[in-house]
Amino acid sequence: MEMVLTLIGLPILASLLLLLFPEKRVQYTIAVITLFILSVVSLSLFNRVEVLSFHLSHTINGAIVAADVVLLLFFFYQGKLFHHSKVMALAAVQLVLYGYIESIAPEAGSAEIVVNNLSAFMFLIINGVGGIIVLYSVKYMEDEPTSPLKKRLFVGGMLVFLSVMNLIVIANSILLFFFLFEMTTLASYLLIAFRNDEVSRANALKALWMNQIGGVVILLGALVAIIGFKTVMFDTLLQSSGGMVLFSIALLSMAALVKGASIPFEGWLLGAMVAPTPVSAMLHSAAMVKIAPYLILKLAPALAVSMVGGIISIIGALVFVSASYLALSRSVLKEILGYSTVALLGLMMSLAAIGSEESMNLAMALMLFHALSKALLFLSAGVLERLHHAKDIEDMKGMVTRSPKTVGFILFGFVSLTLPPFGLFMGKLFAISSIASLLKEHPSNLIILLSLIVGSALMVLLYFKVASALLSAPCDVEASEAIAIPSGFNVPLVLLSIFIVIGALGYIMMQHNIFVVLLALPMLFVFALPSLIRRMDRYDRSQPYHCGEKEPFDAALVYYEPSNKVQLLLYWGFGILFVAVAMVGALS
Amino acid sequence: MIWVWIALAPILGGLVYGGERVLRARMQRRQGPPFLQPFYDMFKLLDKRTLIVHAPHALLALAHFFVLWFSVAAIFLGWNLLYIIFLHLFAQLLLILAGYSVRSAYSHVGANRELLMVVAYEPILILVAVGLYLVSGSFEVSQILKSGGYLSQLPLLFAALLMIIPIKVKKSPFDVGEAHQEIVGGVEIEYSGVFYEFLYMSRFLEYIFIYSFVYLFGGESHWLGAVLVAGVFLLVNLVDNATVRVRPAQMVKIIYTVAMGLAILNLTGVLL
Numbered sequence: 001m002e003m004v005l006t007l008i009g010l011p012i013l014a015s016l017l018l019l020l021f022p023e024k025r026v027q028y029t030i031a032v033i034t035l036f037i038l039s040v041v042s043l044s045l046f047n048r049v050e051v052l053s054f055h056l057s058h059t060i061n062g063a064i065v066a067a068d069v070v071l072l073l074f075f076f077y078q079g080k081l082f083h084h085s086k087v088m089a090l091a092a093v094q095l096v097l098y099g100y101i102e103s104i105a106p107e108a109g110s111a112e113i114v115v116n117n118l119s120a121f122m123f124l125i126i127n128g129v130g131g132i133i134v135l136y137s138v139k140y141m142e143d144e145p146t147s148p149l150k151k152r153l154f155v156g157g158m159l160v161f162l163s164v165m166n167l168i169v170i171a172n173s174i175l176l177f178f179f180l181f182e183m184t185t186l187a188s189y190l191l192i193a194f195r196n197d198e199v200s201r202a203n204a205l206k207a208l209w210m211n212q213i214g215g216v217v218i219l220l221g222a223l224v225a226i227i228g229f230k231t232v233m234f235d236t237l238l239q240s241s242g243g244m245v246l247f248s249i250a251l252l253s254m255a256a257l258v259k260g261a262s263i264p265f266e267g268w269l270l271g272a273m274v275a276p277t278p279v280s281a282m283l284h285s286a287a288m289v290k291i292a293p294y295l296i297l298k299l300a301p302a303l304a305v306s307m308v309g310g311i312i313s314i315i316g317a318l319v320f321v322s323a324s325y326l327a328l329s330r331s332v333l334k335e336i337l338g339y340s341t342v343a344l345l346g347l348m349m350s351l352a353a354i355g356s357e358e359s360m361n362l363a364m365a366l367m368l369f370h371a372l373s374k375a376l377l378f379l380s381a382g383v384l385e386r387l388h389h390a391k392d393i394e395d396m397k398g399m400v401t402r403s404p405k406t407v408g409f410i411l412f413g414f415v416s417l418t419l420p421p422f423g424l425f426m427g428k429l430f431a432i433s434s435i436a437s438l439l440k441e442h443p444s445n446l447i448i449l450l451s452l453i454v455g456s457a458l459m460v461l462l463y464f465k466v467a468s469a470l471l472s473a474p475c476d477v478e479a480s481e482a483i484a485i486p487s488g489f490n491v492p493l494v495l496l497s498i499f500i501v502i503g504a505l506g507y508i509m510m511q512h513n514i515f516v517v518l519l520a521l522p523m524l525f526v527f528a529l530p531s532l533i534r535r536m537d538r539y540d541r542s543q544p545y546h547c548g549e550k551e552p553f554d555a556a557l558v559y560y561e562p563s564n565k566v567q568l569l570l571y572w573g574f575g576i577l578f579v580a581v582a583m584v585g586a587l588s
Numbered sequence: 589m590i591w592v593w594i595a596l597a598p599i600l601g602g603l604v605y606g607g608e609r610v611l612r613a614r615m616q617r618r619q620g621p622p623f624l625q626p627f628y629d630m631f632k633l634l635d636k637r638t639l640i641v642h643a644p645h646a647l648l649a650l651a652h653f654f655v656l657w658f659s660v661a662a663i664f665l666g667w668n669l670l671y672i673i674f675l676h677l678f679a680q681l682l683l684i685l686a687g688y689s690v691r692s693a694y695s696h697v698g699a700n701r702e703l704l705m706v707v708a709y710e711p712i713l714i715l716v717a718v719g720l721y722l723v724s725g726s727f728e729v730s731q732i733l734k735s736g737g738y739l740s741q742l743p744l745l746f747a748a749l750l751m752i753i754p755i756k757v758k759k760s761p762f763d764v765g766e767a768h769q770e771i772v773g774g775v776e777i778e779y780s781g782v783f784y785e786f787l788y789m790s791r792f793l794e795y796i797f798i799y800s801f802v803y804l805f806g807g808e809s810h811w812l813g814a815v816l817v818a819g820v821f822l823l824v825n826l827v828d829n830a831t832v833r834v835r836p837a838q839m840v841k842i843i844y845t846v847a848m849g850l851a852i853l854n855l856t857g858v859l860l
Binding site for chain 2: 398418425429432433436439440443446449450453460464465467468472515516519521523525529530536539540541542543544545555557558
């Protein structure tokens, strides 16, 4: 109980302290202490097995209702302020629905707060990775051209975001979940609009209205649950059977598709790239989008055996391929990373929705390693942006000589996403064998298997295309100077890399499979190679061959642009599938 | 005994490569090099002055060779096919990174194309593994070799595998990696001496690697496996002499439509 309260209260307390003490050193100290306490608490919670549950008092429930109404009114006001009719309309719809639901919602029920294994696991991701990102953002905001107060508000806002995330993963009441869901929407809206220029505002409003769709479907799901089963609790709903239970579950899982930025909703997550980099890192790795696989995992018991689950896993798998493909047409590093997040979230949701024990474990492993790797990649991208003012991969050519360490971190991120023995690679490997073993019972899984195989290949192409730009260095006959990374950036990056290695080692050990350990051998060999062969300077150096040209010239990067027709088809196809989730839920 | 075979794998591959050059010369009615030419080349290369562009570039070639050897060893030891395919991917990516690590347009073009080749054949290799798993019940090579009759159950999948062999052994119509030296050797361009020798030997290992997949279709019957390998070997060389090279994008398109279609058709047939 106290531990859970710490996870929720401490970030808020820390953000208040940050506002009070503008001094740099104090800020770092607060960030480090918060990160430390949060990680220790979430680790110890993770190691406990018991399930905690408690009721909220009447006043707290009342306060939440009031806060919710204020929040929705704020959305409505923002829509009016910026003349955005979609935001206004969706806020109005939510207000009406919410008011009606609160008036008919049953008073008593099971506990509003339930801390189970899944929540404890989510705590690890949210606090471990999120805490590191907060630490990083203290340094990042130093160079941001804005007022000192706004900088502190920014870091404080990130901390509050953590607190909201910690609460959302233990909410058992659908209405409480809805409130927190909208709180994360608010957080993303404010953080994306942080720079307050035209593009940021437009993208923030886009994120707002798209996420509001998620809010509306959650409310509809709650409505169905109340009418059909007289409950607003996830656990009671999951235990019920027959009637409209699948319809309610289908509506709730549609919210996951929206939050997870599955196509056709990927626009908001990519729009979030205009925000300062720590926001992108936070949204993509520790917070926000992780609600999507989390929610599907939570609903998995009901999804596993139903058509709804089947459709969601197919949508997820198709998103995996399509987003990887769409990313091949992009040249801004953050956008490429963004698309790959969308893709991998699709994969996680797909595995979670299959709902077998193995596939759910795989989805969780993917979540953890994805959070670590993506945070590392985004934070490194932020370093390149700050130190070298490079956002586009075309401007990053030869970056390895200018910032070898950052490029090292980025390459390590890619390697951990694509190569043995790192977590995400292992996840994909086991996913293939796990789905192959399910093929005989459910031939429809062939679609998922194919998407997984092709999507993985496309992702390799994607990442190594970026690597090609970073690595195209001149030969070492020419001297080159590098800019060192300041320690405010270095420490978070090193921490993440260490976690990736520890995580991978732990994951390998957990498999109890000698061959998996042997898979790691070549990696060790490759890393040891430079020390095995000490005297490379006994070989003579030469310049690369340029066919007699005087000026060195570059090879172009690979781009694939889908035609407008294909793009339109993709959007319509996914739109129809999205609606189909609700229809299948209603019919079954 | 198995360890001896593993140790000899590059030499074995070298013999296959030498044999292939003789065979191709006969098909084209020329004299061609002697059977042991790959080994004469080796001595020549070892004798040359080694020039390198920078240390990581040279070391990655070594890493590529050894990881590839490791994956071939994994086949001989009868491990899980998926692991083997991914180890092979790992080796390939090391080579691609090496290609990108020098600022040479030819090396980059070569690496870009190697990457496209991976994207083209990787899915088919995994589908072959899945297909073998569905009919034999295991991903382990040692288990797959204990029963038989795969060819009759997976004929279309076998055809899909045949389509990607030219990519792996760098033959027309899919020799895009170096395009018969048209892009000045592709990824290999910046290598010389000892380090080039390692890349040269990697090619031998690729032969062993890809032809072992063909061998697997023979199942428990070693004779069938051997006949399949020999037949495919002849066929691939015939096709090489009889076709023209396609562009990289066309290669991906052909593999993704035709070969993937065949594989899916076959898998659906097995499942239903």
